[in-house]
Amino acid sequence: MDDKRAAFNAIDTDGDGYITADEFKRSLQTSSGKVSDSNAAAIVAMADDNGDKKIDYNEYAKFVR
Numbered sequence: 001m002d003d004k005r006a007a008f009n010a011i012d013t014d015g016d017g018y019i020t021a022d023e024f025k026r027s028l029q030t031s032s033g034k035v036s037d038s039n040a041a042a043i044v045a046m047a048d049d050n051g052d053k054k055i056d057y058n059e060y061a062k063f064v065r
C-alpha cells in the first residue's frame with residue numbers, strides 16, 4: 001500500500017471511500033489543534049472536483065500531489 005492510500009484511509013475513518021468535511025476536521029484536530037467547520041469545509045471544497053462535498057481517492061491524490 002502506498003503512503004498516499006494509507007493517509008487517505010487514516011482520514012476516512014468510516015471507510016466508505018470518501019473523506020467528508022467532518023472526517024477531515026477530526027483528522028486535523030488531532031494533528032494540529034482546532035479547526036473550524038468552515039475551514040474544514042473550505043479545504044474540502046478546494047480538493048472537491050466534482051462538487052459532491054466529499055473527497056474521493058482520486059481527488060485526494062490530485063490534491064496532495
Ligand SMILES: [Ca+2]
Binds near residue numbers: 012013017019
Ligand atoms: Ca468517510
Ligand SMILES: [Ca+2]
Binds near residue numbers: 051
Ligand atoms: Ca468529490
